[in-house]
Amino acid sequence: MIGDAVSMLNGWIEGFGLLSQGWRAGIVVFALVFGTATVAYIASHIIGTLERKFSNTQNLWDDAVLHAARKPLVAFVWLQGVYWAAEVAHHFSKAEVFKANDTVLQIGFIWIFVWTVLRAIKEGEKILVSPLKMEKPMDYTTVNAVSKLSRAVVIITAVLIAMQSLGYSISGVLAFGGVGGIAVGFAAKDLLANFFGGFIIHLDRPFKVGDWVRSPDRNIEGTVEHIGWRLTTLRTFDKRPLYVPNAAFTTIAVENPSRMTNRRISETIGIRYADVSQMATIVSDIRAMLESHEEIDSDETLIVNFLAFNSSSLDIMVYTFTRTTQWVRFHEVKQDVLLKISEIIEGHGAEVAFPTRTLHLADGLRAPDQTGERQGYSSQAGASRLPVSEQTTRAGDAE
Structure with missing residues (x-):
């Protein structure tokens, strides 16, 4: 369709003897790019207006869908416009580089679709955990885990579709992955251990973001800031970040004082x-x-x-x-x-006790006073209770 339109326009311009072929190609390409920019600008403003209008409604998901689709829609307009401009350039120049237009368009469509889905997942995550938007917000750790898993599934699926579009056999890729997975597993066993450790944390939920955790087995204590697929980030009480591999949580006891x-x-x-x-x-x-x-x-x-x-x-x-x-x-x-x-x-007239000692002096012992005279200290059998500070002096006198 684009080729027919270009041929008709080119023949009409040639019939009037206007401009050279290079100028004709440049004008058409410029017109297409300018038209693409105009349409992208209008589309962006239309979606922005709809976002502001729907923000006053009770439904939260229409806002999320519009916000997720705004930038990908503008990118789609640019992708289509640039594709048409490249087709026009290919019609005039026959250059080899423009033969990949159809493949680039297919990969671009896949990328825009994946981008839209990822943005929608992110917006949904914000809504589900927000106490301002939900009466009963969901647990952040659970929503974050499901969000990460969903993004991983979307990205892997998109990569496989893109490889199929480029002419690679998916069955061959999967077979290679099955054989190569064994070698990769041995080479990256620590990475996989941390990955499955993070999966276990998201599954069992011994703690969540914001919890105070500590381990009696390791010198680990602090507030959970982020739970990733490889590392969990804690903020210790002296405000230092502590990065703990997720595999560690599968082998140690963890206390959660926050609960x-x-x-x-x-x-x-x-x-x-x-x-x-x-x-x-x-x-x-x-x-x-x-x-x-x-x-x-x-x-x-x-x-x-x-x-x-x-x-x-x-x-x-x-x-x-x-x-x-x-x-x-x-x-x-x-x-x-x-x-x-x-x-x-x-x-009750009582007192809190403090450490004391009782020193027993034999009958008839005298202790010198400050003037050097000896004075009877105990004339009858019994014991005198002395403070600890006097113990050494009186014991020396007794000797």
Whole structure:
């Protein structure tokens, strides 16, 4: 059709004896390229106008389709216009390079179609995970995994179709892939291990983007920023990026503190031996305080008991869980709990114990005072309780 139109136009110009063949070819090619640019500009503005109009509707998918098709449609107009211009140039010049016009057009169509589908997948992914556009947005990790898999399928299919268009046999390519896949598998086993590790992460979902994860087996801890097919990117708490091969997650234990339901307060608080008579009352008051505390989850395990006779204290075990899982808020609640426990202990006239030692002096021993005189230190059998700071001096005097 293009050849017939060009021949008719060329014959009409020759009949009037206008211009040389080179000028005629240049004018026609310029007219085609200029017309292509005009049509592409108009098409772009029409789609832009439709996008703005449909943005006010309740349907989100029409916006996504229009946005995905806008640039590929403009590229399609340019592809068709340049093809016609190349056909005109081929009609006049008969150059060998223009014999590939049909093949380039076919590959261009495939590329534009793939580009459109990939953009549509990307727009769909944005909609499904957006809390502003969806009442119940889907999990980002799951949507991202399905999106990556869909893009891979589209690209592989397009490559096979393009190879068929170029004259290659797909059956031969698949057979070669089956034999060569074994060699490639041995050469790239680490790459494949990371690929399947990423697939397992997307399938089992032990964590997702935004989760805080750590491993007791490796020095791995941070917030998940991206889950790729080869690497998972974490941001450590000192703000450094940490890149972990996906294969590592198939062989190590991974904790996900982001999914905890509560945070635990586990403390051992000691009081003096002199306050043993107040122990039962103190324990009871601490338990009552925790049971009535608005930030303590009373549905979880709550233990407040006299635990043990320690070397210099009577130990009380406090074991409970907070309602919040936020790190900063948890420490605020823990501080409040510990201060209230301290107030309860002081309210009963008791004190929190600190490490002390008792030094026993034999009867009749005297210690020199500051004037050099010796003074009776203990006239009856018994023991004197001395601070640790005085222990060395008095022990030396005893010798």
